Amino acid sequence: MGDGPTGNLRANISAWYGEAGRRWLAGLPDSVAAYARRWGLKPVGAPFPGGNISHVVPVRRFDGTASALKLFIPDAENAAEATALHHYDGDGAVRLLEHDPAGAMLIERAEPGHALVDEPDRVGAVAIAAAILRRLWRVPGTTPPGFADYPRVPDVTRAWRAGLAASRCLPAALAGRAAATAGELTVPDGPEGLVNRDPHLGNFVAAERAPWLLIDPKPLIGERAFDAGWLIARQLADRPDAGTVTELVEAVADGLCVARERAAAWALVRASATAHWTIATGDGETAFSRGFRAAAVLLADAAASRRDVPHP
Structure with missing residues (x-):
């Protein structure tokens, strides 16, 4: 059994x-x-x-x-x-x-053990996840013997940038914008600590000793805003909706206490890199890749709209 x-x-x-x-x-x-x-x-x-x-x-x-x-x-x-x-x-x-x-x-x-992904309020759920990720961020101590060292976010981001810069799987303008953004993000914004590569809502589960616990960390060492990228991108890929982009970005960024523009930039890179990787590695056009490409387009459009708003 x-x-x-x-x-x-x-x-x-x-x-x-x-x-x-x-x-x-x-x-x-x-x-x-x-x-x-x-x-x-x-x-x-x-x-x-x-x-x-x-x-x-x-x-x-x-x-x-x-x-x-x-x-x-x-x-x-x-x-x-x-x-x-x-x-x-x-x-x-x-x-x-x-x-x-x-x-x-x-x-x-x-x-x-039921998962946060099953909560009916999606924006409320991502806000809860962001608050947990904020709590989890810390500068770790020495890696003990027998345990693996952490990869670093800038190294991973440089690999994403290279893939996006050479991408033939995404529209040229989108791939170029995402590659340029990834280049900017290779320089950490603030101190670096424990962040997570795959904090989707299915990885936060209810427990007796705490309302929600993370069960499946995929850790790296990086800036706090990195945690926002996948959380936002995954939600938009599952349900692409231009009307929720701003709300999702605000909920996640505010829960993490990071700049909203930085959170949105990480989401754009994560969505674009995932769409590119899924297509380039042989899976081709799938519902998964189309969802992330749609998410990347929504995030790029939202960023363009923010740039076009005149400042007082």
């Missing part, structure tokens, strides 16, 4: 990691059993649904604590996840209980 991969996970791992990924999938039942023995765990249900690149099984520890065993293939985005949870120490995020850098974590199980 609790050892088989979900269909969504099987498809993604096979597509992204090829034969190595298929071997990892085939070995999941044995891996779950091995970590259960190693950490004194008992699987208590089917894997949690919705995992794109990780296999998460509800378990109980030897002392009866409700926990979750998370197995994954380490890569540049997730290798430092345990490091972030170590530094958060339960403040705004689930607690890290055990860790194996080979690709396993035992984490606190947040219950009742």
Whole structure:
């Protein structure tokens, strides 16, 4: 019980990691059993649904604590996840209980566990997420032995800039505008600390000890406003609507206590880079890429409108 991969996970791992990924999938039942023995765990249900690149099984520890065993293939985005949870120490995020850098974590199980994405007030939900991300931002201490170091936002942003500058997947004006904005954002605006690459609303879940906790950090070291980019871009990609751009930007920027124009600039880069990457890596035109391209257009248009407003 609790050892088989979900269909969504099987498809993604096979597509992204090829034969190595298929071997990892085939070995999941044995891996779950091995970590259960190693950490004194008992699987208590089917894997949690919705995992794109990780296999998460509800378990109980030897002392009866409700926990979750998370197995994954380490890569540049997730290798430092345990490091972030170590530094958060339960403040705004689930607690890290055990860790194996080979690709396993035992984490606190947040219950009742329903996600912020299911809240009917979308703007209110992003404001809550932004407030949690503001709380999570901190200058981390020394990385302990056995934990991965954090990637840095300027390095990632330079890669996005290069891809956008050479993009043939987006309209030339949009790609050029996004590349120029990415270039500006490579210089941090203020101090750098722990930020998150993928803070979508499905990664904030209800818990008994706190109203909401982050469950799946993808950490980097960067400026505070970086957290705004994906939160805004993802909402607009899911529901492209010119009428909500300003409201979303204001809710997220104000929740993070960062400049609204800086938040919108990060959202433009994240939306454009995601649309470009999705098309360029072989997925082609999909609903996902079209949503992010639409989000990028809305954000670029909103920025142009702000520039055209005369100042007193």
